[in-house]
Amino acid sequence: xxxxxxxxxxxxxxxxxxxxxxxxxxxxxxxxxxxxxxxxxxxxxxxxxxxxxxxxxxxxxxxxxxxxxxxxxxxxxxxxxxxxxxxxxxxxxxxxxxxxxxxxxxxxxxxxxxxxxxxxxxxxxxxxxxxxxxxxxxxxxxxxxxxxxxxxxxxxxxxxxxxxxxxxxxxxxxxxxxxxxxxxxxxxxxxxxxxxxxxxxxxxxxxxxxxxxxxxxxxxxxxxxxxxxxxxxxxxxxxxxxxxxxxxxxxxxxxxxxxxxxxxxxxxxxxxxxxxxxxxxxxxxxxxxxxxxxxxxxxxxxxxxxxxxxxxxxxxxxxxxxxxxxxxxxxxxxxxxxxxxxxxxxxxxxxxxxxxxxxxxxxxxxxxxxxxxxxxxxxxxx
Numbered sequence: 001x002x003x004x005x006x007x008x009x010x011x012x013x014x015x016x017x018x019x020x021x022x023x024x025x026x027x028x029x030x031x032x033x034x035x036x037x038x039x040x041x042x043x044x045x046x047x048x049x050x051x052x053x054x055x056x057x058x059x060x061x062x063x064x065x066x067x068x069x070x071x072x073x074x075x076x077x078x079x080x081x082x083x084x085x086x087x088x089x090x091x092x093x094x095x096x097x098x099x100x101x102x103x104x105x106x107x108x109x110x111x112x113x114x115x116x117x118x119x120x121x122x123x124x125x126x127x128x129x130x131x132x133x134x135x136x137x138x139x140x141x142x143x144x145x146x147x148x149x150x151x152x153x154x155x156x157x158x159x160x161x162x163x164x165x166x167x168x169x170x171x172x173x174x175x176x177x178x179x180x181x182x183x184x185x186x187x188x189x190x191x192x193x194x195x196x197x198x199x200x201x202x203x204x205x206x207x208x209x210x211x212x213x214x215x216x217x218x219x220x221x222x223x224x225x226x227x228x229x230x231x232x233x234x235x236x237x238x239x240x241x242x243x244x245x246x247x248x249x250x251x252x253x254x255x256x257x258x259x260x261x262x263x264x265x266x267x268x269x270x271x272x273x274x275x276x277x278x279x280x281x282x283x284x285x286x287x288x289x290x291x292x293x294x295x296x297x298x299x300x301x302x303x304x305x306x307x308x309x310x311x312x313x314x315x316x317x318x319x320x321x322x323x324x325x326x327x328x329x330x331x332x333x334x335x336x337x338x339x340x341x342x343x344x345x346x347x348x349x350x351x352x353x354x355x356x357x358x359x360x361x362x363x364x365x366x367x368x369x370x371x372x373x374x375x376x377x378x379x380x381x382x
Contacts, residue, residue, distance in 0.1 A: 022071055022078070027064045038080065054114045097178035110134055126177075128166040132157070135171040150236035167202070174198055183235075190235070192223055199229040209291045227257060241290070247279040254284045264329040287311055287328070 028051050030036060036047040054060060065072045070083045087107045088095025098107075110125060117124035125134045136148040151157045151171075159168040174190055181188035189198045196219070200207035207229075210216045219226035232253050233239070239246045251274060255262025265271040265284070273281040287303055294301035302311045308324035316323065327338070335342040 022065060022074055022076075024063050049114050057112075057114060058116050058118055059114075094178045097176075098180075101176070101179040101181045103178075103180040105138060109138065126172075128170055129160065129164065131170040131172055132160070147236045150234075154234070154236055154238040155240050156238055169202060173201070190230075192228055195228050195230055203229075206291050213289075213291060213293045214295055215293060231256075244279050247283060248274065248277060250283050250285060260331075261329055264331050267331075268328050270328065282315055286314070 028049070031047055031049040032051055034046075034048045037044050038047055039045075059067070067085045067087075068082060069086070069089070071078055085108075086095075091107075112125055119126040121127060122129065124130065132148065132151065140146075140148050152161060156169045159165050160170065176189050179187075181191075183190045183192070185191060186193060188194065196207055196210065210229075211219075215226050219228065232250075233241075251262055251265060251271070255265075266275065270281045270283070274283060289302050296303050298304060299306065301307065305324075309319055309321060312319040312324055327341075330338050330341055332338060332341040332345040
């Protein structure tokens with residue numbers, strides 16, 4: 001009798017225990033079927049999960065219910081509509097960063113769903129070689145302008161795609177991985193006030209030289225009034241500074257701020273030859289420097305009077321002090337700043353105009369005289 005009572009008590013206690021939750025094995029009983037689908041928003045999507053792929057993913061040791069938390073109490077078939085997976089329940093810091101930045105992409109759009117791999121794994125969507133394709137999956141469709149095409153044509157893209165060099169800058173190196181913000185947001189890593197620091201993570205030596213230059217000094221006090229890295233090199237289509245395309249457009253880049261200097265340069269010999277597509281003529285950085293530009297009054301400046309012989313001598317072998325008296329930015333239209341040039345220019349204009357007018361009148365009168373003489377010889381109507 002006691003045995004019967006004990007058995008009944010055990011059965012009663014077992015029946016009172018909650019049913020065991022679904023296991024990963026239970027889930028794969030259905031989701032290993034490649035034909036399993038459902039319709040969402042009028043579009044049929046697959047519910048198939050490759051067990052082998054999931055097993056070698058970074059989440060392979062987790063149970064399905066660790067992510068799909070609303071299934072934790074389900075003991076059999078579940079509802080068709082499930083709650084969205086909340087990655088922030090584990091990755092709270094990253095979730096907060098994404099929320100703060102406001103980037104619209106969901107976690108799985110960048111990292112995948114059941115095939116998430118560590119960033120160091122070359123098969124991961126977040127691996128450096130794969131990041132451009134991951135980001136461009138959205139930005140090619142919605143991006144304006146075509147930042148993906150620009151990046152591919154630029155030096156960063158060429159180095160990564162053609163050479164497979166993984167230390168070349170990719171999207172998240174500049175924009176961040178989770179706290180992604182637009183360039184107009186002051187907190188963005190690509191905002192005007194922060195872009196130099198972002199570039200210095202790779203180009204530290206160049207940025208330190210820039211910081212000591214006149215541009216860097218102005219930037220410290222007034223970032224909006226000084227050029228930054230992307231002002232000269234662009235944001236995505238970053239050209240190689242040694243290429244002809246850069247050489248032929250560097251004056252235009254500098255002129256976007258130094259308009260008057262660009263105009264006067266275009267009127268001198270260097271500017272005229274550059275305008276014809278000749279890349280060996282001196283351009284702005286050849287005389288002023290590229291990142292180490294200093295005021296003319298600074299003794300370390302390349303265009304300081306004491307340094308001009310060496311600066312000009314880079315191209316003009318044998319240049320001396322008299323040679324450096326040439327004024328590359330003199331405006332012969334400005335009588336106040338350059339009176340001698342102005343009046344010489346004016347005298348030449350008057351002289352040439354007078355010569356052409358005199359000989360024009362002379363030629364016209366000679367033609368009339370010749371015509372009249374012919375009439376006398378032949379008579380009218382002959």
